[in-house]
Every structure is written in C-alpha cells, then in structure tokens.
Amino acid sequence: MDELRKKARALLEAGEVRVVIGYGGGTGDRARAIFVREPERADELIFDGRCRQNLAIYLTRREVKELGKPAIVATLPALKTVLQLAGEFQIAEGGLVVLAPGADGSLIEFKTFADIEKYLAGAASPIDPAEQAEMDRVRAMSPDERWKYWLGQISRCIKCYACRQACPMCYCPRCTVECNQPQWIPVPSHELGNLEWNVMRAMHLAGRCVDCGDCSRACPVGIPLYLLNRVLIGDIESNFHQRAGMKAEVDYALSTFHPDDRENFIR
Amino acid sequence: MPEFEPRIVAFVCNWCTYAGADLTGTSRIKYSPNVEVIRFPCTGRIDFMLLLKAFAEGADGIIISGCHPNDCHYTSGNFHARRRWILFRGLLDFMGIDVERVQFSWVSAAEGAKWADVVNTTVEAVRKLGPYENFRKIDRAGAV
Structure with a gap:
C-alpha cells in the first residue's frame, strides 16, 4: 500500500498523470472508487481484499476522460480490460499508467501493453x-x-x-x-x-x-x-481458441472467422 | 381437436436460399405450406434477436438458411454468421430454450429439392415437438 501511495504521489507531483483512479474507504467497511487529483490526497488510496470493482470502467467515461491522463490501480480483471479496450481502440498506448498492486504490498508499473500481455500470459485466473x-x-x-x-x-x-x-x-x-x-x-x-x-x-x-x-x-x-x-x-x-483481454489488438471472436470453423448442426 | 399445424419462420439469404426456394417452386416441387419465408440480404445480416422475436411472435420453429461456405455473395457473411450461430445456439441451449426447434442449413440457388427437404423435415420435427408452449406462456404483462 505504501508503494502504491508513494508512486501515486510521485506521478501526480511530476505531472505525469492528472488523476489516479484507485480504491479508497467507502461507507461502512466497503471500498469504493476514488479519483485522486492532488498529490497530498495519495494517502487516501487503499488496496486490500475488498477492492474488487473493475476500475477500468472509468477509462471510457467522458467525465473521467475530461480530467486528463489517468493512472489506474488495476486488479487482474482490470488488466485484461485495459488490453481489451486497447484492442477496441478505446485507449492508446502511453495514454495511461497502469499500476498493479500485489497482495503483499508490492507494486508493478506496466510501461507498455506488451508488458501486460506478458504478465497475463503467466497469471492464473482462478474461478470462485x-x-x-x-x-x-x-x-x-x-x-x-x-x-x-x-x-x-x-x-x-x-x-x-x-x-x-x-x-x-x-x-x-x-x-x-x-x-x-x-x-x-x-x-x-x-x-x-x-x-x-x-x-x-x-x-x-x-x-x-x-x-x-x-x-x-x-x-x-x-x-x-x-x-x-x-x-x-x-x-x-x-x-x-480465443480469449478476450489477452492481447492489445483486435482479436474479437465474432468480427473474424476461420473457413474451417467447425459445427455439427448445420445441414 | 384439429391437428397441430406448426408455424415455421424461415430467415433466408437473398442470393442462395431464397433463389433456391424459388427454384423449388419453378421446379413444381411440392412442400409444406407451414413455412413463412423472410428474405435477408445475407445470413450475416440475420441478427440473433430476430430468432427470439420470431418465437415471441408465435413461431414454433425457425429455419436459418444461406449460401454454402465459400459461396457468400459478400465473400464472408456466412462465415461470420456461422460463428454467431455456434455461440448463440450454445447460449440458448444453456438457457433451456429448445434448440431442436431451430434448423440451420446451407441451401444454394441450385438446391431446390434440398430446400423442400429442409422445410419438410423441419415441419415434421416441430410437429412432433408440439407448439412451443414455453415461449407462449412467458409473461409479458405490460407489453405493447
């Protein structure tokens, strides 16, 4: 968490990003999305098991886009969303900073979409x-x-x-x-x-x-x-043999086809 | 009680199956009158929602038919459609919608006899299944 706060503060102070989309304390024991625009507010950021919302949703919202270049605190699904949005030309390389905090307090900053691809290729996505x-x-x-x-x-x-x-x-x-x-x-x-x-x-x-x-x-x-x-x-x-959110390029199952696609119900 | 007459809606592409159905007629091949043919530019144009709408409007069965793979007038419309149907059929099945009532086929403009066969076998299959009560009974209170 300290790593995340330090990084967020540094990014905002350097003017590298205008807003950090992250998690903060919400009502009761809940975590909610917060939009940190001043370096001194970086300490409001939290990251723990309650932080489940996919914050990448805000990347395409007009109200958030208007704030300027964002940094986003990304969970595993959010990383996939970032790649999928990139593949759909909704966000561009260099247009955002992606921060992925680990449960152990570590922090990975992804410089490129290719780095996210590499990371996701080796990451397991456990199903509840x-x-x-x-x-x-x-x-x-x-x-x-x-x-x-x-x-x-x-x-x-x-x-x-x-x-x-x-x-x-x-x-x-x-x-x-x-x-x-x-x-x-x-x-x-x-x-x-x-x-x-x-x-x-x-x-x-x-x-x-x-x-x-x-x-x-x-x-x-x-x-x-x-x-x-x-x-x-x-x-x-x-x-x-396709999976959404694994590549930052157009890889949409229904916008492409293979002449050898197989089915067993068309006569 | 009169025998149940299935109502079948056929979504067909303009370039192959519609012409094929035309050939069925000009060849004087007799086939079941239970089918209502709706012509589309291409199977790629047939939105999956149209199938749900057809069931909602009282169809007991649906036929989707277009050009054979590699024969699409627009080169790849049927390939895209095929992917869509693979996924959509799986989803319908998972939701308990009777996929046996939906018949997909490739019928070319030269296959008048095949069209008659597709319609006849689908009508008979749906006749055995009976009216699609599940969809008829679905609540639509407040619908316009």
Missing part, C-alpha cells in the same frame, strides 16, 4: 469454487429444468441495467435498449423483455467479456450473470 459449483449444477440440469431455472432468475430482473452500467465493456454511448425504432427490448420489466435483454447483453459481450464479474455483483436481485458470460467464454475458447 461456489460459482463453478453453480455452473456445474445448471449444466447438469435437463433443458426443461434449465428453462425453469432461468425463467425464475430473469423474472426477478427489474431492468435497472446496473449490469450494463457496471460493465467496463458496455461503453456504447447509445445502447440498443435506448433505441426505440425498432424497439428491440421492451421497456417494462416483464419476463419476455427480461429474457431478451439478458440474452442480448450476453451476446453483445461474447468474445469481449473479460469475466471480471462486476455485472453479477452489481445486480441488485442477484441474477448469476457470470454463468451466461462463462458459457460464451467457454464456447469461444473451445471452438475458436
């Missing part, structure tokens, strides 16, 4: 055992049970779109749900519209989702959105 158990449970269900399971889940959706707001890859200034000619997604939160929205959200993130899990954590009714994301991530990996 409880979440994996839920995935196995749903996969083992019959199609009818799966339908009932998901109908039960999406009938609780209140269409608040918090999943979209929390998602660092949902940066379209005008989302399809705001289009009403045609109205792809009905406004009221009935089951049909909720189903359509959740399918659309998952599909629009197919090949782009870095599996940070912020959508699931943002959901006020606790819909396990990570399941939908992971099904697509798994299918992309097994069919197309």
